[in-house]
Amino acid sequence: DQQVKQNSPSLSVQEGRISILNCDYTNSMFDYFLWYKKYPAEGPTFLISISSIKDKNEDGRFTVFLNKSAKHLSLHIVPSQPGDSAVYFCAARPTGSARQLTFGSGTQLTVLP
Amino acid sequence: GAGVSQSPSNKVTEKGKDVELRCDPISGHTALYWYRQSLGQGLEFLIYFQGNSAPDKSGLPSDRFSAERTGGSVSTLTIQRTQQEDSAVYLCASSSLGSDTQYFGPGTRLTVL
Numbered sequence: 357d358q359q360v361k362q363n364s365p366s367l368s369v370q371e372g373r374i375s376i377l378n379c380d381y382t383n384s385m386f387d388y389f390l391w392y393k394k395y396p397a398e399g400p401t402f403l404i405s406i407s408s409i410k411d412k413n414e415d416g417r418f419t420v421f422l423n424k425s426a427k428h429l430s431l432h433i434v435p436s437q438p439g440d441s442a443v444y445f446c447a448a449r450p451t452g453s454a455r456q457l458t459f460g461s462g463t464q465l466t467v468l469p
Numbered sequence: 470g471a472g473v474s475q476s477p478s479n480k481v482t483e484k485g486k487d488v489e490l491r492c493d494p495i496s497g498h499t500a501l502y503w504y505r506q507s508l509g510q511g512l513e514f515l516i517y518f519q520g521n522s523a524p525d526k527s528g529l530p531s532d533r534f535s536a537e538r539t540g541g542s543v544s545t546l547t548i549q550r551t552q553q554e555d556s557a558v559y560l561c562a563s564s565s566l567g568s569d570t571q572y573f574g575p576g577t578r579l580t581v582l
Contacts (some may be wrong), residue, residue, distance in 0.1 A: 360511070388569050399473070399560055399573030400512070445511060449569055455519065456502060456528065457571060459511035 359383045360448050362460035370468050375433040377463050379446035388450040390457065391420060391431045393402065394443045402445075404431070436467045472493075472546045473574035474509050475561050481580045482551055490546045490577045494563030502564075502571060503536055505557040512560060518544065520566075 361380045369375045377391075387408040392400035406413040406420045406429070413420050419432045433440055443464050447457040482488050494501050501571045503515040514528035518538045529535070533551075538544040548555055558578050562571035 362511075392573075399575045402570050402572065405570065411499040413507040416536065422560070439533075447512075454525070455500060455564070455569070456525065457512070458514070458519050459504075461509070 357382075358461075359386075359458040362444075362446060362463050364463050365400050366404060366460070366464040366466070368466045368468060369436050371438055372435045375431075375436045375440065375465055375467065377431040377433075377444050377446075377465065379429045379431075379460055380427060381429075381448050383448070383450065383458075385450040385452070386458075387451040388418070388449040389422060389429050390447045390449075391418075391419070392445045392447060392459075393440075394445060394462070400445060433465075436465075437466045438469050440465050441465055470497075473523065473561055473563055475559075475574040475577050477576065477577060479578045479580075481582065483582050484553060485550055487547065487549045488551055490548075490559050490560030490579070491528060492544045492546070492574060494542065494544070494561070495565075495567065495572055497540075498563035499541070499566045499574075500564045501538055501572075503544070503546050504560045504562065506560060507557045510578040515546070515559075547580075551579075553581050556567055556581045 388407040390401040394400040422429045443462045445462045447459045476491045501518045503577045504512040517525040533549045536546045558576040562573045564571045
């Protein structure tokens, strides 16, 4: 039972355009969401996060949107750059004392020059 | 050190052997997590240490898996009698008290022949 789903295993966009990565979740107890980026042979790197009390968080070229009613979040990267090519994971943490993250299966983003 | 470090970076072992994987968290981080990523999958939570509290072992897949954290710092994940399905990248992460952002090491790629 996948509680965090990334239904697109891959995405290709042109340099300079917007990249939109999507993530859906089923557990209504999740109240904190994160996006991580992973290059081959490296560990995931934290990108941006959002609390369930917000619907948008922006950091430079990266913006995360949260739609609680739809249990959906998305990561927007604009403008996309070739160095953004990586696997992007969304992750969620439930309210309460449990701190471990539940991850989606990842989306491979390729930004074409 | 500046980040989370893990050793070895690669480990090849024969089925039935025991292996030990090591994690050095970021200095001062009180929480330490182990995850694993099988081929084409997202990260799967294994175990979580927070300070001197009893660890959350709810993600360990079988009793062949165990972990300890000595002195509130370095952690060792031990897999006994390894099986081929144990082949994966084992990732360690740490976070500071009260923070939801986890910082990952580069991982140990375990291959069981």
